Amino acid sequence: MERLSGLDASFLYLETPAQLLHVSGLIELDPSTIPGGYSFAALSAELDRRVRSMPEFRRTLRDNRFNLDHPVWVDDPDFDIDRHLHRIAVPEPGGRAELAELYGHLAGQPLDRTRPLWEMWVIEGLPDGKIAVMAKMHHAGADGVTGANLMSRLCGLTPDESPSSATDNGTATNSAGDGGDLAIALGGLAGFVRRPLELARLLPSATPLLTGWISRARRGAAMPAPFTAPRLPFNANITRRRIIAYTQLDLNTVKQVKNAFGVKVNDVVLTLVASALRSYLAERDELPDTSLVAMVPVSVHASSDRPGTNQVSAMFTQLRSDIADPAERLRAGAEANDVAKLHNNAIGATLLQDWAQFSGPAVFGTAMRVYADLRLAERHPVIHNLVVSNVPGPPVPLYFLGAHITAMYPLGPVFHGAGLNVTVMSLEDRLNVGLIACQDLVPDLWSLVDDFQHGLDELAAAAN
Structure with a gap:
């Protein structure tokens, strides 16, 4: 298991039904570059293969009432790509207003904390045959740089390039591991006991x-x-x-x-x-x-x-x-x-x-x-x-699961008092x-x- 830092965990604690603290990315893709052509089934299978080699996409939160410290990340033993990758079509007539309404709706939905804290929506039916992907990951698991790095690891510099993080059999090179209730509680107790010393060290500054x-x-x-x-x-x-x-x-x-x-x-x-x-x-x-x-x-x-x-x-x-x-x-x-x-x-x-x-x-x-x-x-x-x-x-073309990325719009969270x-x-x-x-x-x-x-x-x- 891997315990969250205080800053990572604070994004969990400060989240409310209105103040959703995930980061998002809207990615527009040209599917004509995908070797063999685009199909949702093939894209889903390839994404599944790649994320299984990336533990950040398979870790989930675990906590219990006896834990006096922050929650921990553990591997999700029931990871299923179908719970994270979804498919939707652009409403008619498919103009900018309809797209913006759909994107806003997806961005306004909370992530399920019982699963790894990310999801992707493949959006079909864009003009000129393009597709889009709305990717969401909780801020507890990614800041701006980390999120960009994770997305880049799903990409290649050519349509048929596999990311360097993937292994031949699609298994993880490292993982968050597992953690039982007793281990979480004991580790939390140790962290709690150290808090007064940490506070005493910070107060003089x-x-x-x-x-x-x-x-x-x-x-x-x-x-x-x-x-x-x-x-x-x-x-x-x-x-x-x-x-x-x-x-x-x-x-x-x-x-x-x-x-x-x-x-x-x-x-x-x-x-x-x-x-x-x-x-x-x-x-x-x-x-x-x-x-x-x-x-x-x-x-x-x-x-x-x-x-x-x-x-x-x-x-x-x-x-x-x-x-x-x-x-x-x-x-x-x-x-x-x-x-x-x-x-x-x-x-x-x-x-x-x-x-x-x-x-x-x-x-x-x-x-x-x-x-x-x-x-x-x-x-x-x-x-x-x-x-x-x-x-x-990067100053060079990127290909997401073989599709050329024609635009990548990052989207951060908004807060009470700062709604933009x-x-x-x-x-x-x-x-x-x-x-x-x-x-x-x-x-x-x-x-x-x-x-x-x-x-x-x-x-x-x-x-x-």
């Missing part, structure tokens, strides 16, 4: 963290503090209903803008988010005078030695949506990002992971339900306006932009996504 933040703020070298963001319509309690929108941008144009202004790709991405939101909110007379604040997950896979799947820290940055000129918005946003990165690095890569170890279902779960029931997200100052994540992908998530992923020469929101807070999400191309056109014009 809490005061310098706060005083350091204040000192940095006085020097203008601090990232925005939580609870300082302006309130927007989607900074409210969310419901279970989801809406999805997506677009593709030319990655070469993004890089041309980056080079012309001497900034990073992530700076351009965040400015595109700011530009789109600025246009969207201005059209509705909802644009605040102060800058929007985004929470940007930062991967610490390369710098953290803590256990667990989720290896992230959280960075707050100003999007500088208060600046009208697109070129100045990009320069100011890049400067704000540099300040936020330096501050985040000074805090430490493992802060979030260390403190999350003290999370627990009784406290976190109850607190989250009370928070939602009392609609507290609408009563206290806004923590941050939205989540923006940038996941780098923007995630981008590069693939080949395209930047795939995926937006997901609470439908009751952002009913016209397509209007927002259409502003991304306009924002890129503005920056490209300013770069010339």
